Amino acid sequence: MPDEQEPGGATRIVEQFHRLYYESEAQTWKNTFFLGVRTAKCPLDLWIYQELLFDLRPDLVVECGTAWGGSALYLATICDLVDTGRIVTIDVADDPGRPQHPRITYVHGSSTSDEVVAMVHHEAASAGSVLVLLDSDHSCEHVAGELAAYASLVTPGSYLVVEDTNVNGHPVLPEFGPGPWEAVDGFLATHPEFVVDDEREKFFLTFNPRGFLRRR
Numbered sequence: 001m002p003d004e005q006e007p008g009g010a011t012r013i014v015e016q017f018h019r020l021y022y023e024s025e026a027q028t029w030k031n032t033f034f035l036g037v038r039t040a041k042c043p044l045d046l047w048i049y050q051e052l053l054f055d056l057r058p059d060l061v062v063e064c065g066t067a068w069g070g071s072a073l074y075l076a077t078i079c080d081l082v083d084t085g086r087i088v089t090i091d092v093a094d095d096p097g098r099p100q101h102p103r104i105t106y107v108h109g110s111s112t113s114d115e116v117v118a119m120v121h122h123e124a125a126s127a128g129s130v131l132v133l134l135d136s137d138h139s140c141e142h143v144a145g146e147l148a149a150y151a152s153l154v155t156p157g158s159y160l161v162v163e164d165t166n167v168n169g170h171p172v173l174p175e176f177g178p179g180p181w182e183a184v185d186g187f188l189a190t191h192p193e194f195v196v197d198d199e200r201e202k203f204f205l206t207f208n209p210r211g212f213l214r215r216r
């Protein structure tokens with residue numbers, strides 16, 4: 001076990017725990033539920049989302065990648081508690097068994113298709129503040145396409161969260177290939193209006209390292 005006092009010791013502890021949490025046989029992140037609905041999130045990241053929703057009170061949350069609907073239900077439940085906001089969540093896979101909630105709109109289609117992008121932009125036109133979460137296909141190419149499609153919707157002071165930047169060896173799944181982390185690199189090089197907010201990584205373990213992008 002690394003000594004936290006050594007140079008780089010804390011980083012090594014966090015990375016070891018990250019790999020244990022993500023890659024060990026138990027694969028805890030695949031066994032996580034919100035009110036009985038599966039979500040592929042680290043609870044520490046969900047807590048950060050709760051803080052973002054409380055701080056920002058966005059009118060609209062756009063989520064790319066619905067899966068079972070657990071993250072959408074979580075976001076909608078926090079919106080209930082802060083008494084504002086709605087969720088538009090997009091997935092290529094349709095699933096009629098997802099949780100129903102008055103604040104959630106499910107969209108069936110690819111997050112980068114012209115149709116879906118136009119529909120989400122139309123929804124955002126009437127929203128004063130918008131938060132965008134990217135959690136669908138984690139290939140670099142697809143994430144870059146989502147960044148191009150949705151970054152402009154993020155209102156100043158709000159966030160564009162690029163999820164699962166941890167893959168491709170940052171620090172898990174080193175064989176993944178270029179993914180969200182690499183897409184963020186390309187995006188930040190040409191979008192100085194966004195900055196990495198590492199304060200949102202304060203719990204040490206996050207699946208989204210360098211992925212909490214705040215619009216100035």
Ligand SMILES: C[S@@+](CC[C@H](N)C(=O)[O-])C[C@H]1O[C@@H](n2cnc3c(N)ncnc32)[C@H](O)[C@@H]1O
Nearest residue numbers: 039040065066067071091092110111135136137
């Ligand atoms: C990591 S899961 C989403 C997890 C969910 N947000 C949660 O936290 O529980 C990724 C989802 O993205 C969807 N997906 C894959 N490619 C997509 C695309 N091009 N457009 C929209 N969704 C896509 C998959 O069907 C899958 O359900």
